[in-house]
Amino acid sequence: MELQHTEIEARVKQFWAENKIYQVEIDTNKPKYYVLDMFPYPSGSGLHVGHPLGYVASDIFARYKRLCGFNVLHTMGWDAFGLPAEQYAIQKGVHPAQTTAENILTYRRQLDNLGLSFDWSREINTSDPQYYKWTQWIVTRLFMHYYCKDTQRARPIGKLVAHFRKKGSTGINTANTQKQAFSAEAWTAMSPAEQDAVLMNYRLAYRTLGYVNWCEALGTVLANDEIVNGVSERGGHPVTKREMYQWNLRVTAYADRLLESLNTLEWSESMKNLQRNWIGKSEGALVRFDILGNETALNVFTTRPDTIFGATFMVVAPEHAIVQSITTNEQREAVNDYVTYVKSRSDIERQQEKKVSGVFTGSSCKHPFTGADIPIYLSEYVLAGYGTGAIMAVPSDDDRDNTFAKHFNLPIIEVVDKSMHPADTTAADKLGKLINSDFLNGLEVKDAIKAAIAEIEKRKIGTKKTNYKLRDANMSRQRYWGEPYPIEYDADGVASCLPMAELPLVLPDLADFTPAGNGAAPLAKLQNWVNEKEGFRREVDTMPGFAGSSWYFLRYMDPHNTENFASKEALDYWQDVDFYVGGSEHAVGHLLYSRTWHKFLYDLEKVPTDEPFRKLVNQGMIQGISQFISVKMGEKTVDLHVPINFVNEKGRLTYSRFLDLQKEDRRFAAINDEAIVWHTPADSEMYANCRAEVEKMSKSKYNVINPDDLVAESGADVFRMFEMFLGPIEQSKPFDTKGMKGVEGFVRKFWQQFFDANGNFSVSDEPATAAELKVLHTCIKKVTDDVQRFSMNTCVSAMMICVNGLKELKCNKRAILHQFVVLIAPFAPFISEELWHKLGNTGSVHRDGQFPLCNEAFLVSDTIDYPVQFNGKKKHNIFVPASATKEEIEQIALNDATIQKLLAGATPKKIIVVMGRLISLVV
């Protein structure tokens, strides 16, 4: 009987929906398992074949776990706030809520076509007020807490206020923006506005004036991870610096813990390294250099305090606040010129052309140990935003300092003797013995660093210090389509957060979505809304995309709860995400913010675990295969993208497919009007050879493959297995539909195994033979092992071998086929459900099936043929009973006539039997 996949899919989908097969509840009799996909932003273009890669893989895993008796939480939702919907709203005037709702319907339909086992009763949407009520609530909690470094956890801001009242700022050890010192009296004497400003220095969500990344084209500020190569990640618009009041998330407070607990996670090493890199912890010392003829001093951060005797000059960032006060009159003009020059250079220019530049300030520092005068320079290679914005330059052991010293003819003093170490040892290796360094002479670098810090602290000229590259995350967006801030300002401008009872603060309707101008958010235009509450003014900025996505995995545990973001019962049962699947592009954005929020909630004892995602797998990107045609355009030849469905299997452009298109779809013709005379079928260029190239899949490259088409053509089961069969999940690879044929053949063969020559359903109740059991159980073993390793491509291979084996044995035994149905169920959910019912089972294979266990006894053969090697060369096979011991194998080998001949009377020096499998005779 022919496999009618469309009919089967419709029938099975209905059965699943009617019987709520995938709905899951807390069940304390079963162990829990939480399998999660990174939820998508529902964009206008729908799913392409790249999206399902991770979804299908995690679905297989979720289904496998379910069949193994776990209570599996497997859910999906929508990261629904975001820029594209708002940009579209500005252009077309369609409310983002409407666009988003439409896109969600498309996504939902496409996902359902793939047979994914999500519990849709737990669907969430970050733009739903019932959801963002809790996003806002968490932000109010962040606002109401500070980070105590003594206890290494977040604490209520009230405790800090109480401390200020009693002791002022003395004795606190907190994460803060800047150091402050004030007495209890001074605190009490402060106005509410002044106290508010002080507290902003400690809050975990805080508002401050600072230079931020401003994107004029998008009309909003962006966080560091939203900027790639100096332009906005979305749209590629230029980004400039602008001074504005902004909300920030104090992620730096958690830097150490984020770094530490990475070691406990089952993430790929490269993923952990991306985060380590981004956090960028470095340990060293803060050292004070007194400036000659000036009361102020220059503080520098260095990771190599041991090289301090090699410091021959100082370099200060041109933007540093101290610049004017240390510039002498003789040098003022040169300094001003240089500062102007640096300001004229954009970030991109500075990154691209790194030339040696700088200027002498005229001032000098006194070396804290030698007392020598060391000149202070300005140079753009010292960054204002890192460390103290000033360095002690050690040209002997730092490449940049070295280049600078040579350029400006400054002295270089060797302080580390590297001659004891390999020739290619560099300063970065931190190897060698100190020389020319007074009390440090003779010490190895590692010891010298400790000794130098000890001495620096003893002389009170500096302290041990840890620095991070990680910056606090900007959390304000001057956009409409995001969560409103649950913050209001009183007449004095003092910020307070809304109480729980006033949440959610619903995003008001707006007709015109354009920014309000001058950096103000669209909501500023709604003066009634802004001033709705008497005596208060509402915050008009909205939250960035990462707000809603930083905790969504918790909401799935208890999505309809109105009293809490999730009940304690649900949190205690579901705990955390056991298995998280998603793209590696979220390494330093979503994954870092989620971890931070989660640790914060853990500090508040709201979640039971310190980390949200135990195991993480990053699926690779599915690329498209673009087709190009070379076309003469006037003088030059250009390569143009050709829609892939215009190109036949031989890589030739076919005219007939073009003719099939409706007029409005003739985009390809339109863009190439100039180049090709399209309207003459006889035109030889119509049949030109195309050139294929692997690129990112995108609409503009005409290389997108829609999963819907493939599902309609070959069935969801085939599509799922084929996506898995492409190769390892983690790897990026081009999507080439050519290989689908193989998987299609496999599914068909499997199906036909249940039918006789006349097409009637026919299974035999006779007991299975040893050969049949061996074929099946070999497959069970392989699939069980590989699913757990997340190696889905080899699972599919194993099943293909199994089906070929059963076919060869003409096996239609119920016992064998029943087990295979359960085995294949995670991969091919539709066909397995259909066959499960045909075999006379009730319920659903996905709920009532039990994943078959491998019985190794079936795998054993009577005899095994062992290859025998001589000196690792000559080979000869011997047959031994499968149960033979090492000694017996040796005996049989030595008695074998051929081996005796090969040995020619010699006694082997060594007989090697490894794992009972292979023998090597060393003569």
Added chain:
RNA sequence: GCCUAGAUGGCGGAACUGGUAGACGCACUAGACUCAAAAUCUAGCGCCCUCGGGCGUGGGGGUUCGAUUCCCCCUCUGGGCACCA
């Protein structure tokens, strides 16, 4: 420059802790069926060679009876960070 992952037939890729390299699939070739084609089935398919055999996992060296796997050096490719002191 630094970090990280990788390099295996014409192609995608197997080989999980060192043990018959190339599983499985695609493509290709031949045969069967067919008037013919498609589909299907059967067989072959790393390279060289006449059998026997020799050579083969980016290149070079090493450890081992035995290396795709472990160690050292080099080349190339993908991803990330990038004047972070």
